[in-house]
Amino acid sequence: xxxxxxxxxxxxxxxxxxPLCGTPLTSDEGRPRESIFDPEDREKFTExxxxxxxxxxxxxxxxxxxxxxCLVDLLLERTLSWSLYPISSLIFLWILFTAVLRxxxxxxxxxxxxxxxxxxxxLVLNLIEGSLTWGPTLAVPIAIIxxxxxxxxxxxxxxxxxxxxxxxxxxxxxxxxxxxxxDASLNLYFEAHLGLRWSTIVxxxxxxxxxxxxxxHHRVTxxxxxxxxxxx
Amino acid sequence: xxxxxxNIHMSRTGFYDETGPWYVLDNAGIIMPAVSNSVAxxxxxxxxxxxxxxxxxxxxxxxxxxxxxxxxxxxxxxxxFFWYYLEPHGRRLRVEADSRSPSQNYNINKKGRCLFRVxxxxxxxxxxxxxxxxxxxxxxxxxxxxxVEYFSISAASQGERPTAAQGxxxxxxxxxxxxxxxxxxxxxxxxYNKYFTQEYPKPAKLPRAFxxxxxxxxxxxxxxxxxILPLDQAMDMARSLGATxxxxxxxxxxxxxxxxxxxxxxxxxxxxxxxxxxxPVNMRKFYPTKTNRNFSLFVLVTQDMxxxxxxxxxxxxxxxxxxxxxxxxxxxxxxxxxxxxxxxxLAVRLVPLVVKDFFAKLLFSALGEDLVSGFVxxxxxxxxxxxxxxxxxxxxxxxxxxxxxxxxxxxxxxxxRLYINFGSLAQSRELERLFFTRLxxxxxxxxxxxxx
Numbered sequence: 001x002x003x004x005x006x007x008x009x010x011x012x013x014x015x016x017x018x019p020l021c022g023t024p025l026t027s028d029e030g031r032p033r034e035s036i037f038d039p040e041d042r043e044k045f046t047e048x049x050x051x052x053x054x055x056x057x058x059x060x061x062x063x064x065x066x067x068x069x070c071l072v073d074l075l076l077e078r079t080l081s082w083s084l085y086p087i088s089s090l091i092f093l094w095i096l097f098t099a100v101l102r103x104x105x106x107x108x109x110x111x112x113x114x115x116x117x118x119x120x121x122x123l124v125l126n127l128i129e130g131s132l133t134w135g136p137t138l139a140v141p142i143a144i145i146x147x148x149x150x151x152x153x154x155x156x157x158x159x160x161x162x163x164x165x166x167x168x169x170x171x172x173x174x175x176x177x178x179x180x181x182x183d184a185s186l187n188l189y190f191e192a193h194l195g196l197r198w199s200t201i202v203x204x205x206x207x208x209x210x211x212x213x214x215x216x217h218h219r220v221t222x223x224x225x226x227x228x229x230x231x232x
Numbered sequence: 233x234x235x236x237x238x239n240i241h242m243s244r245t246g247f248y249d250e251t252g253p254w255y256v257l258d259n260a261g262i263i264m265p266a267v268s269n270s271v272a273x274x275x276x277x278x279x280x281x282x283x284x285x286x287x288x289x290x291x292x293x294x295x296x297x298x299x300x301x302x303x304x305x306x307x308x309x310x311x312x313f314f315w316y317y318l319e320p321h322g323r324r325l326r327v328e329a330d331s332r333s334p335s336q337n338y339n340i341n342k343k344g345r346c347l348f349r350v351x352x353x354x355x356x357x358x359x360x361x362x363x364x365x366x367x368x369x370x371x372x373x374x375x376x377x378x379x380v381e382y383f384s385i386s387a388a389s390q391g392e393r394p395t396a397a398q399g400x401x402x403x404x405x406x407x408x409x410x411x412x413x414x415x416x417x418x419x420x421x422x423x424y425n426k427y428f429t430q431e432y433p434k435p436a437k438l439p440r441a442f443x444x445x446x447x448x449x450x451x452x453x454x455x456x457x458x459x460i461l462p463l464d465q466a467m468d469m470a471r472s473l474g475a476t477x478x479x480x481x482x483x484x485x486x487x488x489x490x491x492x493x494x495x496x497x498x499x500x501x502x503x504x505x506x507x508x509x510x511x512p513v514n515m516r517k518f519y520p521t522k523t524n525r526n527f528s529l530f531v532l533v534t535q536d537m538x539x540x541x542x543x544x545x546x547x548x549x550x551x552x553x554x555x556x557x558x559x560x561x562x563x564x565x566x567x568x569x570x571x572x573x574x575x576x577x578l579a580v581r582l583v584p585l586v587v588k589d590f591f592a593k594l595l596f597s598a599l600g601e602d603l604v605s606g607f608v609x610x611x612x613x614x615x616x617x618x619x620x621x622x623x624x625x626x627x628x629x630x631x632x633x634x635x636x637x638x639x640x641x642x643x644x645x646x647x648x649r650l651y652i653n654f655g656s657l658a659q660s661r662e663l664e665r666l667f668f669t670r671l672x673x674x675x676x677x678x679x680x681x682x683x684x
Contacts, residue, residue, distance in 0.1 A: 003285060007353050008285055008355070009291075019327075020352065219313070225251050229312045230313050
């Protein structure tokens with residue numbers, strides 16, 4: 001039996017290093033590396049190819065749908081009127097799909113494109129009505145706050161290793177933020193001042209609950225239950 | 233609920249639910265997590281030096297078997313809302329490499345840390361147990377089973393005749409368990425709660441004790457000074473002075489403290505004129521429990537230095553009388569009452585753990601470390617079965633490090649020798665020097681070893 005030169009303990013034959021201190025006993029350099037090749041891999045589409053095909057299908061389908069709607073509107077109304085709503089909605093959805101399918105490998109770019117698309121879509125809807133009224137002062141701020149809240153929740157969740165009660169807690173904090181944003185936007189739009197009313201009550205109720213859920217999540221492991229945690 | 237029913241309920245430490253087994257800490261262990269860190273680890277240590285290098289695969293096998301037999305030891309600490317609790321260590325326990333400083337750099341509060349570890353280096357096998365888990369008696373029981381299992385596996389792998397300990401344990405040694413048996417729930421009962429009888433008045437408040445004045449060693453350095461002397465000569469000496477070996481050693485410790493105190497400037501002497509040596513007493517001698525959790529209480533051997541210097545014979549005599557005086561059933565019951573009744577009060581139980589932790593540190597200081605100058609813990613004579621004993625050259629029992637009472641001693645007898653191990657976080661070696669010098673002056677031949 002071999003003796004570890006550092007620990008001095010007896011080791012079993014065949015070991016390449018001491019399990020206690022990691023001191024190498026023999027070298028295993030030069031051993032050929034095994035590789036496995038599956039011939040069926042050649043027959044499969046790559047991830048990129050699948051995404052490209054999906055994007056092409058979505059683009060062609062959206063284009064056909066927009067053309068049909070446009071033609072029907074022109075035939076019936078002799079002008080583009082109601083069809084502007086489904087057409088702008090189709091364009092918005094196409095942008096979202098493009099962000100996911102074409103920019104999926106660059107999540108930051110995809111997120112920025114999707115985030116910019118929503119306020120623009122709302123502004124376009126407002127413009128179709130004739131002039132910009134509720135769009136820039138009400139819809140866009142609420143949309144941006146909703147995106148910000150959702151983004152923060154997703155970012156926070158991506159940073160935690162173990163998901164559980166903390167996901168609900170993040171969502172509650174996101175809802176609190178959204179409510180504050182909606183409350184502020186509504187007040188700004190209807191009463192021209194930035195006062196907070198009902199949203200503070202919502203936040204006061206939700207934030208402690210979120211705090212408690214964070215505590216539960218932090219303390220309760222996958223195998224724990226509340227009996228252990230709250231044993232008196 | 234009657235006291236008896238409450239005792240049965242409260243002494244239960246093991247539970248089983250849909251998530252598997254889990255345990256609660258015993259009455260002495262509940263305070264340890266709050267006062268433990270990577271230096272004050274609360275880890276005491278038992279080690280054996282064999283007559284040949286440790287066979288790692290056999291030791292790992294023995295650890296695997298013992299981990300199955302002692303599931304209540306293979307646990308990690310978890311924080312509840314009101315109390316700490318223990319959950320099974322999810323992974324296979326691995327033998328770790330031993331280091332120069334034992335019982336260091338191991339914070340039991342960290343997730344994934346088992347409350348004990350097995351280490352090896354050269355000829356030495358060591359087990360380090362947290363006091364949150366067990367005391368010296370529980371630790372030595374586990375260690376003996378580990379050694380027996382190690383030699384069984386080792387002998388089997390070499391095609392030798394199995395040791396006497398393999399298979400049926402020796403009926404004379406109740407510390408050895410069958411490895412294929414399931415752990416009895418009485419092995420991990422909280423005996424403090426079981427043998428709580430009634431609420432007694434609290435013991436009288438004690439004044440603070442003298443502490444060694446010395447800067448602390450750098451982090452993760454723990455100095456062990458071991459004195460080895462013939463057991464029969466030490467016993468003869470103790471007997472001639474009318475004391476037991478423990479009382480005799482406590483008296484030598486007190487004598488060394490007396491010299492240290494007298495060497496202080498007068499202004500410093502006045503601050504803490506009381507010397508106190510703590511002697512853990514194994515409560516299993518008084519109560520019929522099988523528990524391998526903590527079940528020790530402490531007796532203080534004290535000396536008021538305002539009354540002047542005492543000669544050694546007088547110190548031994550007083551140590552003997554104080555030990556006899558304090559190891560009385562009612563006095564012990566009073567200590568158990570103080571420790572148990574506090575933790576049973578609803579007002580205490582409802583306090584969140586964060587707040588409990590804060591007060592636990594204060595309590596540990598005020599009712600524990602502040603009242604003693606050091607401790608002398610004697611594990612006594614260890615017996616091992618035939619086939620194992622002849623391969624064990626020495627045994628060591630090391631105290632858990634404490635930055636407050638920086639220097640303490642643990643004692644074990646093996647193979648006709650007494651191993652006195654001082655564990656110290658103090659830069660000063662004066663206490664150890666005075667202690668062993670006194671033994672030499674009494675005519676006892678002492679061999680000294682040190683890791684730093």
